[in-house]
Amino acid sequence: MDSNQTIRCEIRCDWKKEEVFTIYRLPLLDLVYQASTIHRTYFDPGEVQVCSLLSIKTGGCPEDCAYCPQSVEYDTGVEARPLLQVDEVVKRASDAKASGATRFCMGAAWREVRDNKDFDRVLEMIREVNDLGLEVCATLGMVTEDQARKLKNAGLYAYNHNLDTSSGYYKSIITTRTYRDRIDTIKNTRRAEITVCSGGIIGMGESEEDRMEMLMTLANLDPHPESVPINGLVAVEGTPLQNRSPVSPWDFVRMIATARILMPESMVRLSAGRMQLSLEAQALCFLAGANSIFAGDKLLTTPNQTIDKDKELFSALGLRPRKPFKEENAV
């Protein structure tokens, strides 16, 4: 494909390596132009989904994910805390709603969900946050199909489980579980008819090929994940990746544009790492097809761009927060 050829907008789950590499390596402005064209075919380019994140169970995680400040393996200053109470979570969700969020994602530093009292409490959180009229998302580690059905029955709208990187590079980042485990959890949530949120992280020392392979793996899931978060590594002191330099804004734009072209109907989320991007670079990400962000002063344990800065950005670009699906479907 040469840079003048317009990429056809169709939903495909059979992308070949060469096709993905050709798209990823287009001259940047051609890539952005084509991604933007596809974005405008499927979405209102003036709308951005605003999601809020809350760590419902912080730190003390037995996994060894090299990027993560919540692993017990690393001395990062993140204190391990027990699972929050339902009331506290509902209060935080309703505050997030009042400040404009329409999706609420609850994260737990767990390797996997266990069938115990803590899981029952998370199910109750989901029921109550769902009653607020928010799209509820959770990221709790590995789940079985049976657990996924319980989450669905409680009203869970989406499950986040990132592939994080390519299958080849995965072993350099995490040794306590496999890529296959990740894919299996995604399949379990899909079988339970929960929408899938899956993406990854750039800036962990992976090659361009690793980035393209990760996007190809996501784009060859059938159906595509409804939501694809692209995170820039937040290099936290104490983790093995503490000295990684920040991701280039051009790389961010390239990842987002390629994700948009490969998965035209998915929400592409400009996730962690916005603190290291200028407002202008973020604008280019929206032009390239990003249509979702995490808002609020904190991600799970690290700082995020402030609400005031987000307001400035939305106002400068003429962007509007997207309504939750529930309201769209309401009569």
Ligand code: SAM
């Ligand atoms: N423990 C669960 C799991 O690993 O699936 C859920 C929580 S975990 C913190 C969710 C995701 O956050 C990870 O898969 C990773 O993509 C992202 N993440 C964690 N630490 C990060 C960091 N320092 N920079 C960027 N993304 C990060």
Ligand code: DTB
């Ligand atoms: C995702 O892809 N990124 C979010 C959310 N899904 C769970 C998490 C980002 C975490 C960044 C590091 C931290 O704040 O601890």
Ligand code: SF4
């Ligand atoms: Fe645990 Fe998730 Fe962090 Fe890995 S990414 S250490 S599984 S909280």
